[in-house]
Amino acid sequence: MASSVAAIVVAAGRGVRVGGEFPKQYKEVAGEPAIRHSLRLFALHPSVGVVQPVIHPDDRALFAQAAQGLELLGPVHGGATRQASVRAGLEALAPNPPEIVLVHDAARPFASAALVSRAIAAVAGGPAAVPGVPVSDTVKAVDASGQVTETLDRMRLRIIQTPQAFAFPTLLDAHRRAASEGLAGFTDDAALAEWAGVKVAVFEGERGNVKLTTPEDFARAESTMTGADLRTGTGFDVHAFGAGDHVMLGGVRIAHARGLVGHSDADVALHALTDAILGALADDDIGVHFPPSDPTWRNAPSDRFLAFAAERVRRRGGRINHLDLTIVCEEPRIGPHREAMRARIAEIAGLPVDRVGLKATTSEKLGFTGRGEGIAALATATVRLPWPSA
Numbered sequence: 001m002a003s004s005v006a007a008i009v010v011a012a013g014r015g016v017r018v019g020g021e022f023p024k025q026y027k028e029v030a031g032e033p034a035i036r037h038s039l040r041l042f043a044l045h046p047s048v049g050v051v052q053p054v055i056h057p058d059d060r061a062l063f064a065q066a067a068q069g070l071e072l073l074g075p076v077h078g079g080a081t082r083q084a085s086v087r088a089g090l091e092a093l094a095p096n097p098p099e100i101v102l103v104h105d106a107a108r109p110f111a112s113a114a115l116v117s118r119a120i121a122a123v124a125g126g127p128a129a130v131p132g133v134p135v136s137d138t139v140k141a142v143d144a145s146g147q148v149t150e151t152l153d154r155m156r157l158r159i160i161q162t163p164q165a166f167a168f169p170t171l172l173d174a175h176r177r178a179a180s181e182g183l184a185g186f187t188d189d190a191a192l193a194e195w196a197g198v199k200v201a202v203f204e205g206e207r208g209n210v211k212l213t214t215p216e217d218f219a220r221a222e223s224t225m226t227g228a229d230l231r232t233g234t235g236f237d238v239h240a241f242g243a244g245d246h247v248m249l250g251g252v253r254i255a256h257a258r259g260l261v262g263h264s265d266a267d268v269a270l271h272a273l274t275d276a277i278l279g280a281l282a283d284d285d286i287g288v289h290f291p292p293s294d295p296t297w298r299n300a301p302s303d304r305f306l307a308f309a310a311e312r313v314r315r316r317g318g319r320i321n322h323l324d325l326t327i328v329c330e331e332p333r334i335g336p337h338r339e340a341m342r343a344r345i346a347e348i349a350g351l352p353v354d355r356v357g358l359k360a361t362t363s364e365k366l367g368f369t370g371r372g373e374g375i376a377a378l379a380t381a382t383v384r385l386p387w388p389s390a
């Protein structure tokens with residue numbers, strides 16, 4: 001990495017417009033607090049070294065919960081205005097100054113990793129770069145009585161978003177000067193930089209990078225997500241019977257006159273489910289992530305494979321909508337274990353039980369399953385990802 005990059009995620013606002021029990025940045029969208037999407041974007045970005053959250057002192061517990069498991073600097077407390085909060089983040093970074101700082105609003109949870117990369121690339125050529133999108137509506141200026149005073153040339157207008165990118169010393173200096181002059185009204189860092197005489201370039205933003213402000217914004221975001229990137233994956237697996245006194249099926253130990261042969265615990269059901277989820281993500285398969293040649297996975301319990309695939313979904317900000325499994329064998333009888341297996345699969349994948357389907361069938365004594373030589377499993381996973389990944 002040529003330059004060191006830090007990201008400040010600003011989340012100190014009270015978000016009174018959304019209402020509800022807590023500030024908007026902690027409200028859930030697509031299954032997680034909005035702020036978690038924003039924090040994860042930077043925490044997982046390969047070009048971002050450190051992430052500095054700025055929070056309201058009242059939100060410490062909410063933040064701790066929302067940030068669980070993410071690699072971040074300890075949060076600092078913001079001030080009365082957004083400007084003061086950004087400054088608090090900058091001052092916290094100042095002892096170990098990065099070369100570049102990105103400033104992002106926690107309430108913009110849908111920014112993509114590609115946008116972060118563009119921000120870093122754009123600021124390499126100058127002191128400041130901000131994402132902007134063209135204006136497609138006609139924009140008019142009005143006076144206090146609502147009379148139009150001017151129709152603006154929309155070709156010259158851009159709607160400005162975050163993350164905004166700056167040379168760190170430039171932004172720190174501009175903030176310190178504004179504070180020492182008692183200026184507090186800047187609504188974004190670009191406006192403050194412009195005041196300080198810094199040249200600000202605009203790079204291509206993203207239409208989907210909306211700022212969640214009103215309850216309607218949340219409702220619209222949620223409904224957009226529902227259809228945004230719905231994916232289906234399938235998985236298939238077979239294991240042969242061999243010596244033993246039990247089989248592992250769907251994470252449940254079932255006493256049986258024979259065992260299943262395999263490198264891991266040979267849980268054919270969990271293997272098919274794992275591949276179905278990986279298939280929905282177009283993310284290789286179980287054999288690539290857990291090579292049979294690697295002794296680590298000898299006799300490994302297969303719940304870790306399924307948990308791994310489910311975590312891959314979560315790391316992309318998505319969720320598993322549904323898992324469906326069909327087990328094909330003459331024996332053991334699956335019916336008596338069906339509910340235990342559903343419950344265990346739901347637990348491993350982090351789903352409610354009513355989102356796990358499980359059926360069993362024989363193959364009418366035909367083929368290898370019919371001859372009792374092994375067990376086959378077929379699985380389907382329906383996965384929802386938060387945004388078409390750029």
Ligand code: MG
Nearest residue numbers: 237238268271
């Ligand atoms: Mg297998």
